Amino acid sequence: MHPMIAHPAEALRGTSTVPGDKSISHRALLLAASAVGETHIRGLLEAEDVLATAAALGALGANIRRDAEGWRVSGRGVGGLAEAERVLDLGNSGTGVRLMMGLVASQPILSFFCGDASLSRRPMMRVTEPLGRMGAEIWARGGDRLPLCVRGSATPLPIDYTSPVASAQVKSAVLLAGLNTPGRTSVTEPLPTRDHTERLLRHFGATVDVEPLADGGRRVTLEGQPELSARPVTVPGDPSSAAFPLVAALLIPGSQVTLTNVGINPLRIGLLETLEEMGARLSRIGTTDDGGEPTCDLRIAAGPLRGVDVPEVRVPAMIDEFPILAVAAACAQGRTRMRGLRELRVKESDRLAAIAAGLTACGVVVRAGDDWLEIDGAGGPPPGGGIVSTHFDHRIAMSFLILGLAARSAVRIDDGSAIATSFPGFRTLMTELGGNINDVDDHQDL
Numbered sequence: 001m002h003p004m005i006a007h008p009a010e011a012l013r014g015t016s017t018v019p020g021d022k023s024i025s026h027r028a029l030l031l032a033a034s035a036v037g038e039t040h041i042r043g044l045l046e047a048e049d050v051l052a053t054a055a056a057l058g059a060l061g062a063n064i065r066r067d068a069e070g071w072r073v074s075g076r077g078v079g080g081l082a083e084a085e086r087v088l089d090l091g092n093s094g095t096g097v098r099l100m101m102g103l104v105a106s107q108p109i110l111s112f113f114c115g116d117a118s119l120s121r122r123p124m125m126r127v128t129e130p131l132g133r134m135g136a137e138i139w140a141r142g143g144d145r146l147p148l149c150v151r152g153s154a155t156p157l158p159i160d161y162t163s164p165v166a167s168a169q170v171k172s173a174v175l176l177a178g179l180n181t182p183g184r185t186s187v188t189e190p191l192p193t194r195d196h197t198e199r200l201l202r203h204f205g206a207t208v209d210v211e212p213l214a215d216g217g218r219r220v221t222l223e224g225q226p227e228l229s230a231r232p233v234t235v236p237g238d239p240s241s242a243a244f245p246l247v248a249a250l251l252i253p254g255s256q257v258t259l260t261n262v263g264i265n266p267l268r269i270g271l272l273e274t275l276e277e278m279g280a281r282l283s284r285i286g287t288t289d290d291g292g293e294p295t296c297d298l299r300i301a302a303g304p305l306r307g308v309d310v311p312e313v314r315v316p317a318m319i320d321e322f323p324i325l326a327v328a329a330a331c332a333q334g335r336t337r338m339r340g341l342r343e344l345r346v347k348e349s350d351r352l353a354a355i356a357a358g359l360t361a362c363g364v365v366v367r368a369g370d371d372w373l374e375i376d377g378a379g380g381p382p383p384g385g386g387i388v389s390t391h392f393d394h395r396i397a398m399s400f401l402i403l404g405l406a407a408r409s410a411v412r413i414d415d416g417s418a419i420a421t422s423f424p425g426f427r428t429l430m431t432e433l434g435g436n437i438n439d440v441d442d443h444q445d446l
Helices: 022-033 048-059 094-105 125-133 168-179 196-203 239-251 270-277 312-318 322-331 342-346 351-361 394-406 417-421 426-433
Strands: 004-006 013-017 038-042 063-067 070-074 110-114 137-141 145-151 160-162 184-189 208-212 218-223 256-263 281-290 293-301 335-339 365-368 372-376 411-413 437-439
Touching: 004 394, 013 426, 022 038, 022 048, 022 070, 022 094, 022 168, 022 196, 048 063, 048 094, 048 417, 094 110, 094 125, 094 145, 094 168, 125 137, 125 168, 168 184, 168 196, 168 218, 196 208, 239 256, 239 270, 239 281, 239 293, 239 322, 239 394, 239 426, 270 281, 270 312, 270 322, 322 335, 322 351, 322 372, 322 394, 342 351, 351 365, 351 372, 351 394, 394 411, 394 417, 394 426, 394 437, 426 437
Parallel strands: 013 256, 160 184
Antiparallel strands: 004 411, 004 437, 038 070, 063 070, 110 145, 137 145, 184 218, 208 218, 256 293, 281 293, 335 372, 365 372
């Protein structure tokens, strides 16, 4: 356990760069390992989740190494992975394990997967079901949970899969299995989800078609068994990580902060759109496109926010940002309503329950249901003063530390160790901007 405390802060000021995008980092490694030649990746997120994916790919035969200019991956080509001699431990990474399962499902190798206690509680049926249709054999603990074993198919079958949930992990797992599958593999999703996999597949040379559907969904189709060729990849700053200093700068009076080279993929900017509707003073500066992913600098200035109703259709574009949006809502004027949040129940923790409990502990009026949340904003700094259980969830931990910076009284979290899974430099970045986040002394009564 690593208890931490955030004290109310003075104005935040400065310019910072957030770590590389976690979603893109995982996918860049997976596709580079499936390409022919050496791929140079700049800006890779060097956090525990991504490093676990790199280690697993190394165990499967890819040569992955770091040098002074970034990371280099010598790939084995589509279908060229070797059987690992050890269990593949993906730590806390749901993205890593689900996408890795997809990659090995269409290759005739036996792979064993495990993770930490948090990951071992997360359901895997959403990917085991379609991968089983493609011919993979999968044995798992009760409830389709880790640890599990995947025997990839020597004769995989293409499928046209309709996903019951809007999940980029499900879509990506099926598409990655489709890489070594003859014919066309399709995934239909009820709402568009982040499309980093599709963009990177094209970047490495695959043929991917995307068809918008009349009901608002989307069908993504991959031509199987492409020849992927090594390509340089530059990973932009992670918008989910940028969300924490961004919201802090909006909430703490007098703050002016610039965040450089942040990814603004249209399917990842739901939080920006929601904050703008709430009245946020933020500007997008110098939009560029690097390797198919748009980026820009974000300039943020503090100012009052108002409560809004978040459209349910926007949920997939901000699924990871609801904990920090809840912090913004707690400081806004009026009520913020969020619907369609069922997916938050099966993230690193039950995030819906964790958000509601944390806000209540900090004196914020909140109501929650199976898939919804309503927050009555304080119209300024909320009381704070609570002790928040993070359930080893990095986004819950960082969100409530940000609340502590913006509240009237300090906020403590019981454990900040999970922060290293996605944003190991979080406290340093916030401190450099003027935040006041510290470890809690072992002898201090929590």
